[in-house]
Amino acid sequence: MEYTLFILLLPLLTFFGLGLFGPKMKPCVAGIIGTVSLAIAAALAYFTAWDYFSAPRVDDVYATVVPFHVEWLHFTDKLHIDLGILLDPISVMMLVVITTVSLMVHIYSMGYMKGERGFQRYYAFLSLFSFSMLGLVVATNIFQTYIFWELVGVSSYLLIGFYYTKPEAVAASKKAFIVTRFADLGFLIGILLLSYFTKTFSFELLTSGDHSIFADAAGVTFLGGSVISWAVALVFIGCAGKSAMFPLHIWLPDAMEGPTPVSALIHAATMVVAGVYLVARLFPVYYFEAPEVLVMVAVVGAFTSLYAAVVACVQTDIKRVLAFSTISQIGFMMVALGVSGMEGHAGLGYMASMFHLFTHAMFKALLFLGAGAIIHAVHSNEMSHMGGLRRKMPITHITFLIACLAIAGIPPFSGFFSKDEILAACFEFSPVMGWTMSFIAALTAFYMFRLYYNIFWGKPAQHEHEPHEAPANMTVPLIVLAAITCIAGFIPFGHFITADGISYNIHLDWQVAGTSIVIACIAIGVATGMYRTGTSPVPGRLAERFRGVHTAAYHRFYIDEFYQFVTHKLIFGGISRPIAWFDRHVIDGAMNGLAWVAQKTSYAIRSLQSGQIQQYAFVFLLGTLIILVLVLYV
C-alpha cells in the first residue's frame, strides 16, 4: 500500500505549487488545482480503506500496516525519531473522514470564496492543512504526531486570520495559536516523560500491551501519581487544548472569525477531534497504565459538554452556537473514551467515540457549510437577521434539517446511532454519568432546533436584497454530506473499529435508545413551541425570569473575562510590569548611567587632548621625572 504516501504528498505539493505560483494564476485555476489534487488524494484514501479492510484478518484483528517508514533522527539504538505511515483501523477511518470533508470544503469554497482577495492563498493554506492533518493521523510515533500537531496548529492560525485586515480575526488567530501552544507545552513535557521512561516514541510499542516497556517507570511517583500517569495526563492537556476541552476551550468560539468553510473543516470536523484521536491512539496506555487519568478524561469531557451545551442555548450568533455545539459533541467523544473498557462489550465506549467522531465530522461539517450558505445569503451571522428562510433556500433548509435531526439523535440519522452507543457506554459506567449525558443530549436537541427555527421559521427579517439559494458548487457538497449523514448510521462500525480490534456486533439497547429518543423529542417539542412562530413570548419571559443565569451563559460564564483578568491583571500587571520596570530603570538605568558618566568625563577632559605633540611630550617627560624621583627616593 505504498501509494498511501501520495495521499500526503499531493496536498503538500499543491501547497508549494499554489503558495509559490498562486499569485500568477487565475483564481479559478488555483481553486481547480487544489480541488483536483484533493479529489485524487480522497480517491486514494478510499482505495486504501477498501484495500485495508478487505484484507483478511489475522487473529480476528486487522493487521497494523506500515507501508512507509524512514528513520529521521537517530539518538541511540533504541531512541530515534522516525517518520512513517501507520495504517490501523482508526487511522484509515480518519483518512477517509479528513479527505471527504476536505474535498467537500474545497468544492464548496469555490462558490463561497469567489471573488475574495487572496483566493489562491486560501487554497494553498487549505492544502497545507489537509497535508498536516493527514500526516497527524498516520503518524507512526508520538513525536511525528507532535510535529504535525504543530503544523495543523499553524495552518489553523493562518486560516483563522485569513481576513487579516479585520482586527477581530487577527486577535482570534493569535488567541487560538497561543492557547493551543500553551496546552502543547504540556503535551511536549508528556512526550518527554513518556519517552524517557519507556525509551521509545513508537505507537506500536507503546500500545502493544506489553507491560515490560513501562518497567523503568515502576515505583517512580510524583505527588502521589505514578510517572506514567503524569505523562499521559500531560499529553491529555495537549489533547484538551486542541480539542477545546474546558478550561482551554476559549479559542474555539473566537476561531469562528475565519471563513466559514474553514470552520467546517478545521474547527468542526477534523483538527478539533485530533485530541480525541490521540487519546484513542494511546488508549491502551491510558487504560492499563493510568486508569485514573481515564476517569479524569471522562469527567473533563462531561463537564465541558454540559458547559458548552448550556452556553449554546443562549448564543445569538449562529456560528457561535455551532462552535459551542462542537465543543459539547467533542465532550461526548471524550466521555465515551473515558468510560470505555478494553475487551468485547466493555470496549463499547471506544467504538462509540470513534463512531461519533465519524458521524459528527459529517453532520457538523454539513451544519457549518449550511450556515455558510445562509451567511452568504443574508450577509450576517446574527439569528435576528434571519428567519423565514425555508422557502428561499430549500436545499439548504432540507440538508440543515437533516443535520439537526442527526445531532439531536433522531433515528434513522447517523447521530442517533453513535450517540446512543455513547449513552449506553455511559450508563454502564455509572447511572449518574448516563443521566448527565442524556440531559446534555436533550440540551443539544433543544439548542439545535432553537437555531433551526430561528433561521428557517419565525418572522422573516428585512434584507437589503432578497436572499436566494446558493450556487450549485455550494449546494452539491451539502447534498453529499446530507446523504452520508442519512446512511452513515447503518455502517456496521463495530466490525471495523473496536478497542481490542476484535469484531463486535452493535446491537441497540432499546431501553437506552428509547429514552434518548423520547428525551430528544421532548426537547425538540419545547424548542418548537418556543421558537417556531418567532412571536412566542416564552423565550423572552424565561430570559427575564432567569436573567442572572441567562446573562452569565450569554457571556460564556465569564471564562474569557477570567482569563483576561489572570493574564492582564495578575500576570502582566503583577509580574511582567514590575519586571519591565526593573529592566527599564535598574538594568537599563545602570548601563545608561555608566555611559553617561563616561561621556561626561570625556567631555570634561577633552581640552587636555590638544593634539599638540609638544604638550604631550612635556607631560610624558614630567611623568618620567616623577617616576624617577619616586624610584630614587621612595
Added chain:
Amino acid sequence: MEIRMEYYLIISTIMLFAGIYGFFTRRNLLAVLISVELMLNSVDINFAVFNRYLFPEAMEGFFFALFAIGVSAAETAVAIAIIINIYRNIRNIQVKKLGTMKH
C-alpha cells in the same frame, strides 16, 4: 689635564636637555627638528664615550653611534620632506597653525 668620562657625560646631558627644552618651546618646525637632532647626537656621544672608557676592546658602541647617525639622517630627510609639503599647502611651518588636520 686628564679628560675624564664625566666631562663628556656633562656635555651630552646639557645637549639632551637643550634638545628637550627646544623641542618643547620652539614654534618653528625646523627648530623642533634641530632640537630632535640635538637629542640624538647627545645619545651618540654617550655611546662613543661608554665604549671608549668602559670597554676599550669592544666596538659595539661605535657601531651603534654610526647606526643612530644613519637612522637620524634618514629621519631628517623624511621630516624635511613633510615640512616642505606642509609649507606648500599652508604657506606656514608654525606648530600652532598645524591644527587644521584635527577638524
